[in-house]
Amino acid sequence: MLSDIRENAIIDQLTSALPRSPLQLNKVHESDSEIVRIPGSDGRILAATIDTISEEILAGLYSDPWLIGWMAVMVNMSDLAAVGAAPLGILISETLQPDIPKDNMMRMQQGIRDACGACGTFVLGGDTNFGPSITVSGCALGILEEGNLLSRTGCKTGDALYTSGYLGGGNAFAAQRLIAGISAQGSYRPIARLREGQMLVHYASCCMDTSDGALATLDELMRLNGCGFSLGKRWGKALSEFSIKTAGTMHIPEWLFLAGEHGEFELIFTVPRENEPEFLLRAQSMGWYPIELGEVIAVQQVRLVLNQKEIPLDTGEIRNLGASGSRNIEQYLKSLLAIDTRLGEERTTV
C-alpha cells in the first residue's frame, strides 16, 4: 500500500483535511506536478510544482552556492519534465543568512540563472527572507495541452521499462561527500529532462522522476499501478561510470547506488510494446538514447539479479530507512549494507 511508506503517510495526513479544486485533474501522489485546468483558456492546462532545498544544505551535501541555486531550479523543472510540460518559468523564495557574503549570494544567483538557461526558462519572481541557514524554495509553472497528459499511473504488464539516462550519480556524489569526505565539486549537475518529457507524452504509459533515487521511484510506481518491475541484470548497464567507480573505491555494493535517496533526476517511464519502435526512432532523432531497464510484471515486486540470482527487493523497507528522520549518514549506509548482507545470506540458503 502507498501509506506503508512513511513519506506517503505524512502527505496523506497533511492533505486529508484539504478539499480538492474541481479544476485539478490529478489526485494526491499521482503526478510529479499538479495538473490544473485553466478556466476559459480553450483547453490549456497548467502544471505547477513546489520544492524546497534545505535538508541537503543542512546535511552538508550541498555547500557550493552555485549548486544550491542550480538544484533549486532543476528539482522543480524535473517535476515539470515528468508530466511532459513546457516550462513557463519559476518563482523562487530565498532565505539567506543576514551575514551571507555577497559573493556567495551572487554565486547562488548564477546557479539559478545557469539552470534556467539550460532549461530555456526564466525566473518570474521571488521573495527574500533572512534566517539562520540557507533555504531555497522554487515553484515551477508549465503548460500542457488537453489530451496530452503523462502521470505516474497507467502502465500495464508487459510494457517496457526505461530510464532517460544513467542512474546512481546522485548517490555516488553523496557517498563521496558525506562518507569519504571528498568535495566532489562539479561531479553532480543534473539537467531536467524537459525535452524528453515533452516527447514522452506521446509514447509513455507512466512516468516519474528519480528525485529520491531509482528504487524509490520504482517502489512508488509499483504501489500506484498495482504492478511490479523485473529488472534482471539490466540495472547494471544503467549505472553511471561515476557510480561504478565510486562503488569500487568505497567498497559499496553497486546496487546500493539505486537504493540511496539522493536522486539523479532522470525519468523512469514505461512504454507499451506497440509504441516502442516509433518511440526509439523519435528518441534517436533527438540524439537521445534512453536505457531499457526491464519490464512491467503482474506481481507487485521490484525484482533484480544480484550474484546471478533474481530476487525481489523490499523497496518499502529501503525507502523507510531514509525517511526515518535519523539523518545520520553512517547509520543510513550501515542499514543499507545490512540489507545487502541479508540478501546475500538469503541467496546462499535458498
Place this chain on the structure above:
Amino acid sequence: MLSDIRENAIIDQLTSALPRSPLQLNKVHESDSEIVRIPGSDGRILAATIDTISEEILAGLYSDPWLIGWMAVMVNMSDLAAVGAAPLGILISETLQPDIPKDNMMRMQQGIRDACGACGTFVLGGDTNFGPSITVSGCALGILEEGNLLSRTGCKTGDALYTSGYLGGGNAFAAQRLIAGISAQGSYRPIARLREGQMLVHYASCCMDTSDGALATLDELMRLNGCGFSLGKRWGKALSEFSIKTAGTMHIPEWLFLAGEHGEFELIFTVPRENEPEFLLRAQSMGWYPIELGEVIAVQQVRLVLNQKEIPLDTGEIRNLGASGSRNIEQYLKSLLAIDTRLGEERTTV
C-alpha cells in the same frame, strides 16, 4: 529612488543577472504578483506570487500553528488581490521540526484550510521537509483577463487615495505580543481583499497591499510613480480601534502604527476623480466601505498632519529601520520613537 530602500537594493542585486521572460508583462518592483501571458490561451493571463513565513515565527510573532497556516495562505492571496486576480489555488512547501507534535501539525493544516475556504480557493499541492524551525512557503496562482491589469504604477496628481479597510492592526498585534508580552491570540486574522481587488481593476489607477505596513506601501508607490501623497488628518480616521486602544495603553504615538513593518494586508489604491462616483456606488453595493486616505500630489513626499501641523515624513528612513537586520524589537521601537520625538521638535522650532 527605489534603490534607496535597502530591501529594493537587495532585490535589484538578486535580479540583476536574471533575464526576463518575453511573456512577462510586469517589471521588477512594479506589481504585487508576477503577470505572465499564457501562450496559446486566448488572452488569459497568469498571476503568480511566492512568499515565505519564517521571520515572523523566529521572532515569536506567530506561535499559534493555526495562525502560521492562515498567514501562509493570506500573504500570498493578498498579492493576488492587489493585481485583481481570481485565485486558482496555492502550492505550499512546509519545513517542520522532526519532533513537531501531531496536534500542532494538524492545527497548521486547519489554518491553511480555513484561509483557503475564506478565499474560495484550494491547496493544489505541496512539499514537506524537516528542519530546525517551522518555515512555510506559499506560491499562489490566479487568473486575469487581458486588458484588465492593475499594478503599483499609474496614478496621477489629483487622484483620490484610499485604503480598503482599517490600518494599524498588524503593528498593534506585534506591539502587544513582542513588547507588552500579551498573547493577543485571535486579534490578528487578515483576510485578503480578493473580491475588492477584482472590482478595482475597473476603477483604480494603482494598487498595492500593505504587507509591510501602510507607510511602506505609500513610500513604494511614491518612488514607483514619481508622485507623493497628502494624507492630512484623514490617517487618524483610518486607524483601527484595536490600534488606537493599543496606542493608548502602551503610550505609543498613534501614527507609528502606520510606520511599523508588520502589515494588515489591506489594499492601498488610487482612484481617478472621474471614476470615484461609480467606484463608490459599486463598493457600497458589495457591502464594502473603503476609507479615503488623502490625495496624490505632485511633490514626492508622504505628508500628514501631526499635532495640527502638516509635515513630510522621511518614509525611506522609517522603512530602512526595519530592514536593518538587527531584528531587535525594543531597538526598533526606540528608533521609531526617536523619529517621533525629532518630528515634535521640528514642529516646535519651525
